[in-house]
Amino acid sequence: xxxxxxxxxxxxxxxxxxxxxxxxxxxxxxxxxxxxxxxxxxxxxxxxxxxxxxxxxxxxxxxxxxxxxxxxxxxxxxxxxxxxxxxxxxxxxxxxxxxxxxxxxxxxxxxxxxxxxxxxxxxxxxxxxxxxxxxxxxxxxxxxxxxxxxxxxxxxxxxxxxxxxxxxxxxxxxxxxxxxxxxxxxxxxxxxxxxxxxxxxxxxxxxxxxxxxxxxxxxxxxxxxxxxxxxxxxxxxxxxxxxxxxxxxxxxxxxxxxxxxxxxxxxxxxxxxxxxxxxxxxxxxxxxxxxxxxxxxxxxxxxxxxxxxxxxxxxxxxxxxxxxxxxxxxxxxxxxxxxxxxxxxxxxxxxxxxxxxxxxxxxxxxxxxxxxxxxxxxxxxxxxxxxxxxxxxxxxxxxxxxxxxxxxxxxxxxxxxxxxxxxxxxxxxxx
Amino acid sequence: xxxxxxxxxxxxxxxxxxxxxxxxxxxxxxxxxxxxxxxxxxxxxxxxxxxxxxxxxxxxxxxxxxxxxxxxxxxxxxxxxxxxxxxxxxxxxxxxxxxxxxxxxxxxxxxxxxxxxxxxxxxxxxxxxxxxxxxxxxxxxxxxxxxxxxxxxxxxxxxxxxxxxxxxxxxxxxxxxxxxxxxxxxxxxxxxxxxxxxxxxxxxxxxxxxxxxxxxxxxxxxxxxxxxxxxxxxxxxxxxxxxxxxxxxxxxxxxxxxxxxxxxxxxxxxxxxxxxxxxxxxxxxxxxxxxxxxxxxxxxxxxxxxxxxxxxxxxxxxxxxxxxxxxxxxxxxxxxxxxxxxxxxxxxxxxxxxxxxxxxxxxxxxxxxxxxxxxxxxxxxxxxxxxxxxxxxxxxxxxxxxxxxxxxxxxxxxxxxxxxxxxxxxxxxxx
Numbered sequence: 001x002x003x004x005x006x007x008x009x010x011x012x013x014x015x016x017x018x019x020x021x022x023x024x025x026x027x028x029x030x031x032x033x034x035x036x037x038x039x040x041x042x043x044x045x046x047x048x049x050x051x052x053x054x055x056x057x058x059x060x061x062x063x064x065x066x067x068x069x070x071x072x073x074x075x076x077x078x079x080x081x082x083x084x085x086x087x088x089x090x091x092x093x094x095x096x097x098x099x100x101x102x103x104x105x106x107x108x109x110x111x112x113x114x115x116x117x118x119x120x121x122x123x124x125x126x127x128x129x130x131x132x133x134x135x136x137x138x139x140x141x142x143x144x145x146x147x148x149x150x151x152x153x154x155x156x157x158x159x160x161x162x163x164x165x166x167x168x169x170x171x172x173x174x175x176x177x178x179x180x181x182x183x184x185x186x187x188x189x190x191x192x193x194x195x196x197x198x199x200x201x202x203x204x205x206x207x208x209x210x211x212x213x214x215x216x217x218x219x220x221x222x223x224x225x226x227x228x229x230x231x232x233x234x235x236x237x238x239x240x241x242x243x244x245x246x247x248x249x250x251x252x253x254x255x256x257x258x259x260x261x262x263x264x265x266x267x268x269x270x271x272x273x274x275x276x277x278x279x280x281x282x283x284x285x286x287x288x289x290x291x292x293x294x295x296x297x298x299x300x301x302x303x304x305x306x307x308x309x310x311x312x313x314x315x316x317x318x319x320x321x322x323x324x325x326x327x328x329x330x331x332x333x334x335x336x337x338x339x340x341x342x343x344x345x346x347x348x349x350x351x352x353x354x355x356x357x358x359x360x361x362x363x364x365x366x367x368x369x370x371x372x373x374x375x376x377x378x379x380x381x382x383x384x385x386x387x388x389x390x391x392x393x394x395x396x397x398x399x400x401x402x403x404x405x406x407x408x409x410x411x412x413x414x415x416x417x418x419x420x421x422x423x424x425x426x427x428x429x430x431x
Numbered sequence: 432x433x434x435x436x437x438x439x440x441x442x443x444x445x446x447x448x449x450x451x452x453x454x455x456x457x458x459x460x461x462x463x464x465x466x467x468x469x470x471x472x473x474x475x476x477x478x479x480x481x482x483x484x485x486x487x488x489x490x491x492x493x494x495x496x497x498x499x500x501x502x503x504x505x506x507x508x509x510x511x512x513x514x515x516x517x518x519x520x521x522x523x524x525x526x527x528x529x530x531x532x533x534x535x536x537x538x539x540x541x542x543x544x545x546x547x548x549x550x551x552x553x554x555x556x557x558x559x560x561x562x563x564x565x566x567x568x569x570x571x572x573x574x575x576x577x578x579x580x581x582x583x584x585x586x587x588x589x590x591x592x593x594x595x596x597x598x599x600x601x602x603x604x605x606x607x608x609x610x611x612x613x614x615x616x617x618x619x620x621x622x623x624x625x626x627x628x629x630x631x632x633x634x635x636x637x638x639x640x641x642x643x644x645x646x647x648x649x650x651x652x653x654x655x656x657x658x659x660x661x662x663x664x665x666x667x668x669x670x671x672x673x674x675x676x677x678x679x680x681x682x683x684x685x686x687x688x689x690x691x692x693x694x695x696x697x698x699x700x701x702x703x704x705x706x707x708x709x710x711x712x713x714x715x716x717x718x719x720x721x722x723x724x725x726x727x728x729x730x731x732x733x734x735x736x737x738x739x740x741x742x743x744x745x746x747x748x749x750x751x752x753x754x755x756x757x758x759x760x761x762x763x764x765x766x767x768x769x770x771x772x773x774x775x776x777x778x779x780x781x782x783x784x785x786x787x788x789x790x791x792x793x794x795x796x797x798x799x800x801x802x803x804x805x806x807x808x809x810x811x812x813x814x815x816x817x818x819x820x821x822x823x824x825x826x827x828x829x830x831x832x833x834x835x836x837x838x839x840x841x842x843x844x845x846x847x848x849x850x851x852x853x854x855x856x857x858x859x860x861x862x
Contacts, residue, residue, distance in 0.1 A: 072565070075561070076565050124551075130506070284752045
């Protein structure tokens with residue numbers, strides 16, 4: 001059995017225009033960084049993927065060339081073992097202080113796995129979903145993901161604003177500091193994309209303000225639209241219980257109200273609504289203590305942070321085995337990540353919640369055919385071989401130029417916030 | 432994307448000659464039953480699999496024709512959902528009283544999944560292991576699996592015995608009631624197949640006798656050959672602790688000394704050696720309580736009983752996530768099951784124990800080329816597309832005739848034992 005081997009790895013950092021979305025850590029910079037990976041086989045099959053951009057991860061991806069060149073794109077178990085053997089010790093790769101999994105090798109393997117699966121699908125003439133057990137559904141549903149944005153939004157925060165924009169394009173650029181403005185944002189986003197669930201990223205304003213926003217959303221959309229709220233981990237256990245109880249009748253789930261599994265477990269005992277997490281249980285190493293503590297009801301998977309599509313499917317089985325729900329987290333991203341999420345979500349029987357995506361907040365695209373289409377809040381699972389998409393090299397070059405010019409090399413929402421509020425500091429627990 | 436569809440399902444029950452192997456339930460009948468499944472696509476690609484034979488499961492396989500005919504061999508998630516939707520309720524499919532998972536749909540899906548993966552591999556021109564993440568190893572190591580056999584063995588128990596047999600063929604047919612005879616059996620089997628680990632199926636004689644056998648094996652093979660002992664669940668907790676302690680210095684692991692997770696947890700607390708199971712934690716539904724109780728250290732997977740190759744890989748990830756070991760259980764089987772086990776084992780990073788197999792106890796074969804070869808106790812992972820084997824239709828027909836003539840329709844070691852010991856009864860806890 002001699003098949004094609006990988007002869008080339010291209011690593012292209014890009015910067016995509018991003019609005020000034022507020023969160024508990026600070027504010028999105030004018031550009032979100034992504035890294036685009038392209039693997040090419042000796043018979044010229046191309047496989048692509050996209051991960052959160054970070055100069056250190058890009059460096060490790062460049063170094064991983066020594067491991068992946070000449071290898072068989074089907075031998076993913078071996079690739080992972082080789083990567084960890086070669087770089088696992090040198091890199092002193094650790095989870096870091098962030099609540100999510102910062103291990104560079106987890107990101108790097110995820111990037112290479114998706115690109116290899118894209119190649120595998122093209123070799124087999126099958127969409128990636130078929131290599132993962134086949135489709136459980138033909139479309140994958142996403143949720144409207146709302147954010148507070150500062151007054152003056154684009155103008156003040158260094159983003160280009162189109163004064164003639166209308167509809168969602170206007171709402172995307174507008175400020176959203178009040179509950180009323182968030183409702184306008186939600187209506188505009190749901191109108192444009194057809195989303196049937198809504199999530200608000202909180203942890204920005206005082207809990208009273210944010211809870212008011214959730215009630216205004218509930219009033220505006222009624223009980224048929226599931227609502228989720230994410231205080232981004234900055235509430236104490238007491239605050240989480242107090243405001244969680246107030247929202248028990250209007251939330252589908254409450255996401256990471258507080259920090260750490262022990263805190264989540266205490267909140268969970270006191271509340272009747274499910275708790276979801278992408279900050280407290282964020283890697284397989286966290287699972288045993290999360291199960292022992294009963295800290296959450298729903299895990300928000302993310303193939304970039306959980307080590308690829310197959311590992312995320314394993315996570316899905318762990319969730320169904322232990323009676324937990326599964327949904328999906330997102331960062332600012334483009335269509336390659338979106339389509340990978342769609343293939344994976346289609347292959348997981350129990351991934352029945354509408355998924356998070358930042359995609360509506362971005363307006364650029366680097367795949368042929370441009371922006372991925374949503375219908376009724378859903379993306380159709382591709383039927384073409386591999387991921388079913390291909391790179392628009394001119395668009396890629398343009399966003400790579402953006403990267404070179406923008407001066408950013410890693411995401412740092414706190415530093416960005418300090419440009420406008422010099423006294424800003426990130427507080428893990430704020431209220 | 433239009434690919435081949437399944438146009439035919441053949442279900443062929445077979446009976447294979449089996450020696451009178453003793454266990455806690457009774458004795459192996461002269462024939463072990465297996466069912467061979469063949470799926471054929473509309474472009475004439477054949478996929479095969481083999482599962483434990485049972486007339487009720489064969490019936491359900493026949494009925495499953497209505498679901499699988501016309502379907503795409505890549506859509507395994509959909510196949511499973513369709514099977515459970517169609518038959519899940521009618522069949523009142525339950526775990527049953529046996530300690531392993533008797534749900535017919537679990538067996539049926541496992542059978543169809545392996546045959547579909549065989550087809551997928553042929554379509555993609557890749558061995559099945561490559562569709563599961565690729566090979567972690569080029570050979571898969573098995574253990575010598577020893578059994579007590581009654582005096583008179585073949586002659587008395589209705590098996591043909593070849594008086595001119597030599598070497599392993601002679602040992603396979605000989606009686607083995609004493610420790611000395613088991614040591615002879617072990618030496619002969621290890622000489623023939625090159626196994627580097629040894630397991631004894633116990634629960635047959637008084638613990639004093641069986642522990643003596645383990646010590647004689649330890650004396651004969653030395654500390655470099657890992658020894659496992661399986662009392663088959665018929666010891667009390669007290670007996671398990673008493674005799675387990677005696678064997679602490681000579682066992683790699685102790686398998687199912689007693690029945691049930693609570694009993695296993697009590698034994699585990701008292702012993703320094705790892706406990707393994709294929710009787711107390713035998714399905715995903717058993718995992719949460721097994722984790723909560725810390726009942727075992729090692730799960731013995733079996734794709735026939737855990738719902739297929741992909742589900743067994745999921746089980747492997749659960750084991751690594753929770754710090755448990757993984758090995759593999761077996762029943763009397765032929766080469767199709769063996770090769771499926773090899774593909775799967777090669778794709779699981781943490782499947783590092785030598786696997787169980789009954790294969791040396793069988794002498795027939797239904798695949799082209801005859802019996803699978805062991806070198807140094809290992810089977811090479813095939814590099815041909817799919818499972819890498821094909822059916823010998825004449826041999827299959829011969830063993831199907833055996834099935835029709837032998838009169839057995841399901842495995843029943845207790846009834847078999849009563850033919851020779853009318854007062855025999857199975858006791859879940861014997862000592």
